[in-house]
Amino acid sequence: MHLIKIFGSLLIIISSSSLGLIYSRRFRDRVNNLKLLYNCIQLLETEIVYSANPIPDALDAVYRKGNKRVSYVFKDIKEYLISNRSFTLLDSFLNASETLKERMYLENEDIEVIMSLGRSLGASDRMDQQKHFRTALVQLQAQQRDAEEKKDKNVKLYKSLGVLIGFATVIILY
Amino acid sequence: MNVQMNSNFTKRKIPLNDNSFYRVIEYLDPLLCNLMSRISKSEIDRIEEIRLRAEKPLMVCMEGVDFYVTRNSKLTEENIDSYIVSTDNIAKTFQILCNYSIYSIEKELKNGFITIKGGHRIGVAGKAVYGSSGIETIKDISSLNLRIARQKIGVSNKLLKYVIKKPNTIYHTLIVSPPQCGKTTMLRDLIRSISNGVPRYSFRGIKVGVVDERSELGGLYRGLPQNDIGVRTDILDGCQKYDGIMILLRSMSPNVIATDELGDSQDIKAIHEAIKAGVKIIATVHGEDIKDICTKPNLREIVNEKIFERIIILDNSQGVGTVRDIIDGKSYKSII
Numbered sequence: 001m002h003l004i005k006i007f008g009s010l011l012i013i014i015s016s017s018s019l020g021l022i023y024s025r026r027f028r029d030r031v032n033n034l035k036l037l038y039n040c041i042q043l044l045e046t047e048i049v050y051s052a053n054p055i056p057d058a059l060d061a062v063y064r065k066g067n068k069r070v071s072y073v074f075k076d077i078k079e080y081l082i083s084n085r086s087f088t089l090l091d092s093f094l095n096a097s098e099t100l101k102e103r104m105y106l107e108n109e110d111i112e113v114i115m116s117l118g119r120s121l122g123a124s125d126r127m128d129q130q131k132h133f134r135t136a137l138v139q140l141q142a143q144q145r146d147a148e149e150k151k152d153k154n155v156k157l158y159k160s161l162g163v164l165i166g167f168a169t170v171i172i173l174y
Numbered sequence: 175m176n177v178q179m180n181s182n183f184t185k186r187k188i189p190l191n192d193n194s195f196y197r198v199i200e201y202l203d204p205l206l207c208n209l210m211s212r213i214s215k216s217e218i219d220r221i222e223e224i225r226l227r228a229e230k231p232l233m234v235c236m237e238g239v240d241f242y243v244t245r246n247s248k249l250t251e252e253n254i255d256s257y258i259v260s261t262d263n264i265a266k267t268f269q270i271l272c273n274y275s276i277y278s279i280e281k282e283l284k285n286g287f288i289t290i291k292g293g294h295r296i297g298v299a300g301k302a303v304y305g306s307s308g309i310e311t312i313k314d315i316s317s318l319n320l321r322i323a324r325q326k327i328g329v330s331n332k333l334l335k336y337v338i339k340k341p342n343t344i345y346h347t348l349i350v351s352p353p354q355c356g357k358t359t360m361l362r363d364l365i366r367s368i369s370n371g372v373p374r375y376s377f378r379g380i381k382v383g384v385v386d387e388r389s390e391l392g393g394l395y396r397g398l399p400q401n402d403i404g405v406r407t408d409i410l411d412g413c414q415k416y417d418g419i420m421i422l423l424r425s426m427s428p429n430v431i432a433t434d435e436l437g438d439s440q441d442i443k444a445i446h447e448a449i450k451a452g453v454k455i456i457a458t459v460h461g462e463d464i465k466d467i468c469t470k471p472n473l474r475e476i477v478n479e480k481i482f483e484r485i486i487i488l489d490n491s492q493g494v495g496t497v498r499d500i501i502d503g504k505s506y507k508s509i510i
């Protein structure tokens with residue numbers, strides 16, 4: 001009888017801690033993904049400002065050269081763009097915003113930085129494009145700092161919360 | 175086995191004109207593309223230009239005559255029920271043409287035209303924006319002129335016996351023609367034949383350097399010629415004639431240099447340099463005939479110096495590319 005109780009309590013504590021751990025991961029992932037996306041945007045900048053490659057090719061190159069953990073989103077954007085000639089570049093970026101939110105754990109402000117880039121991409125000469133890239137990269141860095149702060153605050157919080165709730169549940173039950 | 179080889183060779187000679195039109199309309203706004211694709215096949219093969227003008231009827235140019243395109247994809251000479259092109263059609267078409275990337279065609283836009291895959295030239299008109307070094311860009315695009323490039327293989331065959339100089343070189347040749355009479359097509363085919371060789375005349379083929387200032391001859395797209403311009407041909411794309419000729423002389427050791435549309439004094443200077451180096455020249459010039467050329471200041475020089483040994487006059491009298499006359503450049507007598 002006691003054995004089963006102990007076993008059950010352990011299960012509850014372990015599962016609740018795991019839930020806490022899993023939930024805290026998203027903060028860590030956001031930090032990493034922002035860093036990787038920053039690199040991807042830098043790659044995109046090189047493709048466009050220095051090599052003057054057209055957008056579909058530039059997006060492809062970023063997909064190939066970037067870290068696959070995040071660069072697949074650029075492939076998605078390119079595929080969407082060329083799938084239908086009436087789509088604009090902005091449409092394709094907007095289409096990717098869901099992926100950015102759900103699968104990369106980005107926040108709305110992070111996504112907005114990328115969407116603004118998508119609005120002005122391809123619509124002016126290289127000098128002007130570079131300005132938009134600079135802006136986007138600076139903003140992404142600010143978002144990275146924000147993500148770091150949130151991570152420091154929240155990772156410990158949710159891990160502890162997970163364990164504590166586990167214990168609390170056990171105590172309440174018995 | 176010999177029979178099979180021969181029939182393959184014949185097949186290759188037939189130009190695949192169908193594809194050019196369809197490839198070009200793929201760059202149009204999907205609405206327009208749909209409309210144009212439903213034009214009758216027999217007319218499609220003869221269309222040379224598609225003209226989009228904002229808030230004006232959609233028109234095409236076929237063998238020198240222009241037609242309105244109706245909303246039912248019929249070509250008419252009357253402006254009745256013609257499809258009116260909207261600014262949106264033009265904006266969307268331009269987006270597709272520049273592949274969503276205006277910066278990638280920056281340089282080309284300064285010259286007012288873009289070359290797309292296949293060597294087709296798209297002329298752009300709108301509001302010119304000036305920067306510190308001349309025209310920076312064209313915005314608010316109001317007109318697009320899509321010129322369908324069709325390579326015609328074999329059109330220069332009848333000229334070969336006059337141009338080739340045994341055993342293995344050619345005469346300095348000048349092609350004179352009014353606009354839209356096929357001089358670029360003729361030049362392209364002449365280059366191809368000279369470069370590949372003509373077994374019929376025991377002519378082995380010699381090295382040709384081409385200065386393709388307006389990307390029309392080779393139709394280079396991402397470095398690959400979209401037209402068959404010959405196995406011994408080197409092309410400098412988008413290069414001004416003087417620069418191009420000097421570069422080719424230094425780098426490609428050509429036997430022949432070919433270029434389109436001679437016009438200003440720099441071009442003439444370059445031709446002199448090439449001749450000094452022992453290179454043969456094939457060039458074209460706008461004009462009706464020799465008298466007409468003499469009225470143009472820079473060109474008069476060429477005629478008077480008797481540089482060109484063969485002068486070919488083209489016109490439109492029996493269709494595009496009719497050879498009206500071939501003149502010996504020294505005696506100014508007709509030799510056909």
